[in-house]
Amino acid sequence: MVGDFSLFTSPGMQRIPNGDPHEAVARVHAGPPIFYSPDNTRDGRGTWLITRAKDQRQVLQDPETFSSNRSIFASALGDDWPLIPLELDPPAHGVFRSLLNPLFSPKRVIALEPSIRARAITQVEKISASSNSCEVMKDFAIPFTVGVFLHFLGLSDERLDMFVGWANRLLHGDKAQRSAAARAILEFIDELAALRRKEPADDFMTFIVEAEIDNRSLADKEVRGIGVLLFVAGLDTVAAALGFDLAHLARNPKDQELLRSEPERIVLATEELLRAYSTVQMIRVATKDVDFEGAPIRKGDYVSCATMIANRDPVEFENPNTIDLAREDNRHTAFACGPHRCLGSHLARREIIIALEEWLSRIPHFRIKEGTAPITYGGHVFGIENLVLDWS
Amino acid sequence: MHIIVRNAKCQGHARCWSQAPDIFKLDEDGYILPGNINVAERDEFLALRGARSCPERALEIDRSSDHITNDGVS
Ligand code: SF4
Numbered sequence: 001m002v003g004d005f006s007l008f009t010s011p012g013m014q015r016i017p018n019g020d021p022h023e024a025v026a027r028v029h030a031g032p033p034i035f036y037s038p039d040n041t042r043d044g045r046g047t048w049l050i051t052r053a054k055d056q057r058q059v060l061q062d063p064e065t066f067s068s069n070r071s072i073f074a075s076a077l078g079d080d081w082p083l084i085p086l087e088l089d090p091p092a093h094g095v096f097r098s099l100l101n102p103l104f105s106p107k108r109v110i111a112l113e114p115s116i117r118a119r120a121i122t123q124v125e126k127i128s129a130s131s132n133s134c135e136v137m138k139d140f141a142i143p144f145t146v147g148v149f150l151h152f153l154g155l156s157d158e159r160l161d162m163f164v165g166w167a168n169r170l171l172h173g174d175k176a177q178r179s180a181a182a183r184a185i186l187e188f189i190d191e192l193a194a195l196r197r198k199e200p201a202d203d204f205m206t207f208i209v210e211a212e213i214d215n216r217s218l219a220d221k222e223v224r225g226i227g228v229l230l231f232v233a234g235l236d237t238v239a240a241a242l243g244f245d246l247a248h249l250a251r252n253p254k255d256q257e258l259l260r261s262e263p264e265r266i267v268l269a270t271e272e273l274l275r276a277y278s279t280v281q282m283i284r285v286a287t288k289d290v291d292f293e294g295a296p297i298r299k300g301d302y303v304s305c306a307t308m309i310a311n312r313d314p315v316e317f318e319n320p321n322t323i324d325l326a327r328e329d330n331r332h333t334a335f336a337c338g339p340h341r342c343l344g345s346h347l348a349r350r351e352i353i354i355a356l357e358e359w360l361s362r363i364p365h366f367r368i369k370e371g372t373a374p375i376t377y378g379g380h381v382f383g384i385e386n387l388v389l390d391w392s
Numbered sequence: 393m394h395i396i397v398r399n400a401k402c403q404g405h406a407r408c409w410s411q412a413p414d415i416f417k418l419d420e421d422g423y424i425l426p427g428n429i430n431v432a433e434r435d436e437f438l439a440l441r442g443a444r445s446c447p448e449r450a451l452e453i454d455r456s457s458d459h460i461t462n463d464g465v466s
Binding site: 057061098101102104105106107328329330331332333335337338339341345346 | 405418449
């Protein structure tokens with residue numbers, strides 16, 4: 001039952017130049033549907049690892065057996081409060097989802113589109129005016145996605161560098177850096193909440209501090225849980241996806257040409273890119289002993305549902321390792337499934353589509369700059385760095 | 393053709409709506425409205441595509457013509 005695969009330590013999961021961590025994880029499909037992976041979290045805890053899309057769906061759709069209550073962020077600080085709604089289980093989860101859903105609904109995202117597009121255009125034009133090459137993560141993907149998020153929170157772009165610094169240390173730092181960054185984020189959110197209580201504005205935090213559930217306003221802990229989650233969730237996932245997507249187009253000139261000549265294909269192609277380059281691993285905690293496909297899951301065990309694994313399942317997707325930008329019926333779970341389906345999924349999708357549209361219409365044919373090598377890595381959130389594109 | 397809508401399974405991915413907004417109607421939160429969907433013949437292609445796009449398997453295609461609903465959108 002013990003497998004030798006982990007999203008943190010297996011070949012292809014460490015930082016390597018020109019890696020393809022998504023293809024590397026796909027090899028688990030040659031093995032059993034479930035196995036125990038002894039070192040599969042950032043702190044080296046073991047998890048059961050579910051490989052098949054259908055089984056992941058079963059786990060993620062069953063929050064009674066597979067709980068989300070882990071308080072990961074708080075536990076890094078020695079506290080105990082949940083990120084909301086991510087680490088809540090039903091029925092409390094539903095109460096907060098109902099509160100937040102309208103802010104992230106498809107309709108709301110349509111309303112946000114013009115400002116997101118204007119931001120993308122400004123950013124890409126700045127790049128194309130100044131050079132024939134850039135490091136896409138630092139110069140475009142991160143400032144664009146973090147900028148959208150800051151705007152959503154109601155904050156100005158001036159804080160962008162500070163936020164990106166916190167995010168980097170929180171996600172990639174050592175233990176001390178991680179907890180320092182977590183503290184800084186926490187203090188920032190607490191202060192912002194206090195400010196909006198005194199001086200309401202037309203923004204997200206004002207909405208949260210003024211919101212009511214079950215005829216009461218939110219407790220400080222709840223405001224904090226929502227604010228911190230929004231911060232953490234909005235930071236690197238969309239940027240990472242965008243990085244992998246642009247790296248793919250740089251390496252596959254035919255795909256790049258297709259989307260250039262027929263930009264109306266970008267919407268569908270984005271689904272395939274989301275599938276092929278999913279970035280997140282979900283972890284659940286078993287609430288009781290269960291036998292799952294013959295595996296003895298015990299109460300308290302961690303169960304991993306990695307989107308990048310489900311989305312390369314050959315039973316679910318024909319030729320899963322072939323990236324076909326015209327793929328139809330693409331029921332990928334890049335945004336998970338079940339009640340915790342990514343709250344920001346509609347916004348994230350739109351950001352990627354807009355970024356690709358504006359990038360492709362303003363930057364001529366691009367490739368990976370000669371003599372450079374993007375660095376990829378696995379882990380809880382897959383990522384890519386040092387992605388230098390060149391269109392000279 | 394009918395689409396059987398299992399609302400309890402819908403988690404608001406809105407994939408069906410993005411394929412065919414006139415067939416799959418969402419509420420303010422982006423979750424599908426209750427009620428099975430009666431699909432006109434000319435809409436079948438789009439309806440199938442929408443139903444097959446649901447990551448939760450909340451939309452079931454039903455071809456038994458005797459199935460009766462009165463809230464179709466066709
Ligand atoms: S695709 Fe499925 S989950 Fe999504 S809105 Fe439609 S019915 Fe709901």
